[in-house]
Amino acid sequence: MSFIPQGSKILRRLLKESFNGGERVKNLSLLGSTGSIGINALDVIRHHQAHFKVLALAAGRNTDLLKLQIDEFRPKVVALCDESHAAKLQRALSPSANVAVLSGPEGYREVASLRGVDMVISALSGSAGLLPTLEAIDACKDIALANKETMVMAGNIVMDKSREKGVTILPVDSEHSALFQCLAGHRPEEVKRLILTASGGPFLSATREALAAAKPADALNHPNWTMGKKITIDSASMMNKGLEVIEARWLFNIEVGRIDVLVHPQSIVHSLVEFVDGFVMAQLGVPDMRLPISYALFYPERVENAFPVLDLQKIGTLNFMEPQMDKFPCLELAYKAARTGGTMPAVLNAANEVAVDAFLRETIGFPDIAVIVGKVLTLHQAVDASTLAHILDADRWARMETRKVLESSLNREQDYPQLTGPG
Numbered sequence: 001m002s003f004i005p006q007g008s009k010i011l012r013r014l015l016k017e018s019f020n021g022g023e024r025v026k027n028l029s030l031l032g033s034t035g036s037i038g039i040n041a042l043d044v045i046r047h048h049q050a051h052f053k054v055l056a057l058a059a060g061r062n063t064d065l066l067k068l069q070i071d072e073f074r075p076k077v078v079a080l081c082d083e084s085h086a087a088k089l090q091r092a093l094s095p096s097a098n099v100a101v102l103s104g105p106e107g108y109r110e111v112a113s114l115r116g117v118d119m120v121i122s123a124l125s126g127s128a129g130l131l132p133t134l135e136a137i138d139a140c141k142d143i144a145l146a147n148k149e150t151m152v153m154a155g156n157i158v159m160d161k162s163r164e165k166g167v168t169i170l171p172v173d174s175e176h177s178a179l180f181q182c183l184a185g186h187r188p189e190e191v192k193r194l195i196l197t198a199s200g201g202p203f204l205s206a207t208r209e210a211l212a213a214a215k216p217a218d219a220l221n222h223p224n225w226t227m228g229k230k231i232t233i234d235s236a237s238m239m240n241k242g243l244e245v246i247e248a249r250w251l252f253n254i255e256v257g258r259i260d261v262l263v264h265p266q267s268i269v270h271s272l273v274e275f276v277d278g279f280v281m282a283q284l285g286v287p288d289m290r291l292p293i294s295y296a297l298f299y300p301e302r303v304e305n306a307f308p309v310l311d312l313q314k315i316g317t318l319n320f321m322e323p324q325m326d327k328f329p330c331l332e333l334a335y336k337a338a339r340t341g342g343t344m345p346a347v348l349n350a351a352n353e354v355a356v357d358a359f360l361r362e363t364i365g366f367p368d369i370a371v372i373v374g375k376v377l378t379l380h381q382a383v384d385a386s387t388l389a390h391i392l393d394a395d396r397w398a399r400m401e402t403r404k405v406l407e408s409s410l411n412r413e414q415d416y417p418q419l420t421g422p423g
């Protein structure tokens with residue numbers, strides 16, 4: 001067996017297309033169109049208009065940007081998070097805009113499973129991405145997956161369902177796209193380990209005192225990537241890398257013990273695969289999400305892009321170092337949750353979402369994110385994650401428990417001396 005999805009719908013379709021001898025437009029749905037990945041995905045589509053048609057878009061609350069996207073890409077269906085935002089958009093649209101405006105879970109379901117769509121780009125942020133992504137797989141849509149939380153919460157279910165439905169999951173995360181490309185054509189037994197690179201984020205060289213005093217603006221100041229707020233805070237805490245380890249575990253069906261992390265501040269080497277014969281394959285590129293998005297949208301073809309290309313001569317030096325687990329305990333917590341398995345990764349994810357939100361509201365300090373997530377993990381008795389009901393129960397429980405831990409810790413700071421708040 002090879003890592004390349006040989007029996008995939010995409011390959012079957014490609015064979016059919018080349019047999020027909022014609023170029024075929026790929027119909028797309030985009031979940032999370034107003035976010036950082038969504039905007040980059042639409043830019044890729046803008047550069048390759050002859051190849052793609054956007055049939056549906058889903059956003060959260062940003063009606064202004066969604067309206068501009070409707071004007072440009074003319075989707076048939078759009079969805080927003082609730083009725084009031086849908087009504088606001090409807091008022092702003094001209095009567096000639098021929099688009100159905102939907103809302104809430106039903107709206108996302110429609111965008112994810114719309115008839116005629118070939119591929120769904122899953123780029124909502126956080127756990128909001130899980131159900132629409134599963135619905136897209138159920139509807140036999142291929143997935144360009146940016147929403148790593150889907151894999152962290154329910155990687156086993158996603159992979160089982162995608163095999164059952166003959167759906168291909170194409171990673172958009174730059175590290176997983178890199179691994180996917182390095183693994184192409186190789187058998188699992190040829191692989192010794194996967195090495196995910198991490199930029200180290202804005203706090204790579206920060207002292208513990210600086211970490212304790214860090215404000216959201218400091219943590220949001222990523223040196224190499226411009227991304228949504230949640231993933232940027234996760235990058236600063238290295239929780240993002242931990243979530244990526246769990247994502248890789250499921251995407252590539254490999255034990256957590258064979259997935260390592262290497263800090264690489266320039267974000268040029270996106271990840272590496274070490275093979276049993278001692279060779280290491282790395283994938284390099286400029287840090288621009290349009291590249292892995294384009295790779296996923298066009299897979300299995302490679303096309304010419306007008307995006308900036310890598311100039312190693314200009315870059316000169318690439319550095320690599322061991323991750324500092326003691327300074328960034330979120331990475332260690334993610335490894336622990338991954339090793340425990342079952343519902344523990346879903347609890348890690350939910351506790352982290354609540355803690356990151358509290359940090360962004362300046363209710364807690366930056367180091368408290370790890371303290372709170374660690375505490376919630378110790379309170380959880382993991383059960384198997386083979387059903388969606390178990391996973392959603394664990395997610396609900398973890399959010400409730402995290403809020404309790406937050407409240408009690410803020411009331412009793414002596415029990416949680418690390419909980420300083422940003423002051």
Ligand SMILES: NC(=O)c1ccc[n+]([C@@H]2O[C@H](COP(=O)([O-])OP(=O)(O)OC[C@H]3O[C@@H](n4cnc5c(N)ncnc54)[C@H](OP(=O)(O)O)[C@@H]3O)[C@@H](O)[C@H]2O)c1
Binds near residue numbers: 035036123146225228
């Ligand atoms: N950004 C990157 O470079 C990057 C790289 C690799 C992986 N990823 C992954 O891709 C996903 C998206 O990241 P991002 O940086 O694009 O995030 P983002 O900029 O925050 O955008 C998130 C998108 O999801 C929508 N959204 C957020 N919460 C929602 C909710 N509760 N219900 C419905 N819609 C909601 C937002 O809508 P509104 O803005 O309209 O409210 C927006 O369209 C994440 O899972 C992230 O880990 C991102």
